[in-house]
Amino acid sequence: MDLSSINPILLLASLMVAATPLLLAAVGELVVEKAGVLNLGVEGMMITGAICGFAIAVNTGNPLLGVLAAAAGGAVLSLLFALLTQVALANQVASGLGLTLFGLGLSSLIGQGYQGIRPPSFPRLNIPGLSDMPVLGRILFSHDLMVYLGLIIVTAVWFMLKYTRAGLILRAVGENHEAAHALGYKVVRIRIMAILFGGACAGMGGAYISLIRVPQWTEGMTAGIGWIALALVVFASWKPWRVLLGAYLFGGVTVIQLNLQAAGVAIPVEYLAMSPYLITILVLVIMSADKSSAPASLGRVFHASR
Amino acid sequence: MLKLEKRPQPSKAWVWLAPVVAVIATMIAGGALFALLGKDPLVAIRTIFWDPLFSEFAFFYRPQLLVKGAPLILIAIGLSLGFRAGIWNIGAEGQYIVGALTGAGVGLMFYPMEGWFIFPLMVMAGALGGWAWATIPAVLKVKFGTNEILVSLMLVYVAEQLLASMSLGLMKNPEGFGFPGSRNLQQYPSAHNAELIAGSGMHWGVVAALIAVIFAYVMLTRHILGFHIRLTGEAPRAARFAGVNPARLVLICLGLAGALAGLAGMFEVSGPAGRVSIDFNVGYGFTAIIVAFLGRLHPLGIALAGLLMALTYIGGEIAQSRLGLPAAAIQMFQGMLLFFLLAVDVMTNYRLRLTWREVA
Known part of the structure; x- marks a missing residue:
């Protein structure tokens, strides 16, 4: 075992990379849940985004187009969920599970023939001055565009939910859909838009894994990150800033566990690989004492009878 | 326009009809999927649903x-x-x-x-x-x-x-x-x-x-x-x-x-x-x-x-x-089945009503 081989600067830098897919997926799901919809299909939308992004990036040679395709792919898949739950008034838990199962099948179907290919690499941002700073430059300012895009989206979501009228309406729909409907807001339309946003974010998160973090395509490569993102929203008590905190925390756990594996700690690899999931459970247990911050209409079916 | 109206009681008929309709819809959509993959949809559907039970090698598949x-x-x-x-x-x-x-x-x-x-x-x-x-x-x-x-x-x-x-x-x-x-x-x-x-x-x-x-x-x-x-x-x-x-x-x-x-x-x-x-x-x-x-x-x-x-x-x-x-096509087929079932299930609790848009 050689712990001194772990470089703390690289560790922190890779923490930001490991946290980004979680961050993207979780902030998307946060908006969906704020609108009162529980979409358990995050894993399915992520993996669909991962392969859509990968395929388009490989075929066009442009990773940015890949990310756009991933967002589109995730959004299209989430549209299925929106139709089921908002139009056909199906159970949200069952539909979300269906979305995940369907997404896993769809992605491995599309992914045939993409195994073992390296995608075009994503350009790293080089910010003159900032990137060259001794320690902070490597940790904070030498990542790819997507890391910052994730941060921008979190900030935008926080601002929208807290300071804009649109955010207020979204929250109203999530807290009490009957009242929002009575006030004349289009509950179903708002929810569908929120679901699409969530799908696009999850898709981008998936593309981040297949295009940047790994980067290659293997079946089922998201390996539960979508579910951890769902747990993260609970952990964050439906607050965007705490999603950020949680994502870095989980990113940290993943990176440390990988580094320990590489350093050859006496703990078997399998037990180290369990740790992110076990910690997710632990966090859920700690956070579930406080349920007051959950949107009041979360998971309930809305049917305008009048 | 079509509107959903909640049934006073879940429809008994639709409870049992919904899975059947869902299976048929999945066969149609699955056939379309197989056709997209360049396979003959009818042959594919027959291979999946008929051959394991009634083809000449069925004795091998039935167990x-x-x-x-x-x-x-x-x-x-x-x-x-x-x-x-x-x-x-x-x-x-x-x-x-x-x-x-x-x-x-x-x-x-x-x-x-x-x-x-x-x-x-x-x-x-x-x-x-x-x-x-x-x-x-x-x-x-x-x-x-x-x-x-x-x-x-x-x-x-x-x-x-x-x-x-x-x-x-x-x-x-x-x-x-x-x-x-x-x-x-x-x-x-x-x-x-x-x-x-x-x-x-x-x-x-x-x-x-x-x-x-x-x-x-x-x-x-x-x-x-x-x-x-x-x-x-x-x-x-x-x-x-x-x-x-x-x-x-x-x-x-x-x-x-x-x-x-x-x-x-x-x-x-x-x-x-x-x-x-x-x-x-x-x-x-x-x-x-x-x-x-x-x-x-x-x-x-x-x-x-x-x-x-x-x-x-x-x-x-x-x-x-x-x-x-591909094996994944079957996995997707199974996922589709759940989707169609959930979608058709709306008919169990609601009925479709043709209404005219009222003046607000």
């Missing part, structure tokens, strides 16, 4: 129907109890793995001793293992109010790592020339879940599935526990007034589901699969969710749905070897 259907039915029966009461155990895959590990573990412990008592002990160990794994989310939900969906699912990934660790370490075959995986239980008579009638596919897991179906049916229709489960799902407020203890119900529903999934895993590892290996689990725990819904959470429905789903597995394999249809 597989029971072999593949039994674990699905066992798991789905357990899940359906919880789903009815609004308790969402989606980690059956993990409970299945742990049941297989504990069951096989007990068997391997006795190797090479022979004795009639070994197999029953393995059955108990399998059920206990699955029960214990499912009790984790149950206790956390009861004690701390933790979401059982997420916890049970996280435990699937933990169980998968445990399986890897076991097949590479503790349970590895010492005479296996360093290859991962345990001893083959099929070659250990006392632990082998052999076919009861040769060539029929009928093993102890099939018997267990049959018992589970009957047991669940009797419980749901005749026993107070079944009544409480249904009441909690259909009218939670009334259930509270009727004195249903929700914590007890969570423990029972999750525990039963876990035990059944554990049994399924144990029968699989000691029979058709034969040994503990890294790729032992093939997603029965997740497919069983589709089976439970397709069977309307009703024991008899689940038995039919389980056989149908087993058919798609077998037909899928035939289509894979004969038509070159």
Whole structure:
């Protein structure tokens, strides 16, 4: 075992990379849940985004187009969920599970023939001055565009939910859909838009894994990150800033566990690989004492009878 | 314009019609999918749904129907109890793995001793293992109010790592020339879940599935526990007034589901699969969710749905070897089935009404 081989600067830098897919997926799901919809299909939308992004990036040679395709792919898949739950008034838990199962099948179907290919690499941002700073430059300012895009989206979501009228309406729909409907807001339309946003974010998160973090395509490569993102929203008590905190925390756990594996700690690899999931459970247990911050209409079916 | 109007009572006809319509719709959409992949849709559908039962090689495939259907039915029966009461155990895959590990573990412990008592002990160990794994989310939900969906699912990934660790370490075959995986239980008579009638596919897991179906049916229709489960799902407020203890119900529903999934895993590892290996689990725990819904959470429905789903597995394999249809296409096909079912299900609780847009 050689712990001194772990470089703390690289560790922190890779923490930001490991946290980004979680961050993207979780902030998307946060908006969906704020609108009162529980979409358990995050894993399915992520993996669909991962392969859509990968395929388009490989075929066009442009990773940015890949990310756009991933967002589109995730959004299209989430549209299925929106139709089921908002139009056909199906159970949200069952539909979300269906979305995940369907997404896993769809992605491995599309992914045939993409195994073992390296995608075009994503350009790293080089910010003159900032990137060259001794320690902070490597940790904070030498990542790819997507890391910052994730941060921008979190900030935008926080601002929208807290300071804009649109955010207020979204929250109203999530807290009490009957009242929002009575006030004349289009509950179903708002929810569908929120679901699409969530799908696009999850898709981008998936593309981040297949295009940047790994980067290659293997079946089922998201390996539960979508579910951890769902747990993260609970952990964050439906607050965007705490999603950020949680994502870095989980990113940290993943990176440390990988580094320990590489350093050859006496703990078997399998037990180290369990740790992110076990910690997710632990966090859920700690956070579930406080349920007051959950949107009041979360998971309930809305049917305008009048 | 078309409008949905809530029915005063769920339509009895649509409850049973919805799965049929969903299967037909899935065949049509699946046919379109296969056509997109460049296969003849009619041939593909016939290969999946007809050939395993009635082609000239059907004698080979028919037993597989029971072999593949039994674990699905066992798991789905357990899940359906919880789903009815609004308790969402989606980690059956993990409970299945742990049941297989504990069951096989007990068997391997006795190797090479022979004795009639070994197999029953393995059955108990399998059920206990699955029960214990499912009790984790149950206790956390009861004690701390933790979401059982997420916890049970996280435990699937933990169980998968445990399986890897076991097949590479503790349970590895010492005479296996360093290859991962345990001893083959099929070659250990006392632990082998052999076919009861040769060539029929009928093993102890099939018997267990049959018992589970009957047991669940009797419980749901005749026993107070079944009544409480249904009441909690259909009218939670009334259930509270009727004195249903929700914590007890969570423990029972999750525990039963876990035990059944554990049994399924144990029968699989000691029979058709034969040994503990890294790729032992093939997603029965997740497919069983589709089976439970397709069977309307009703024991008899689940038995039919389980056989149908087993058919798609077998037909899928035939289509894979004969038509070159990718395995993922079948997985997607199964996912589509759940989608169509959920969509068609709207007709059970609502009816379509043609209305004219009123002046506001």
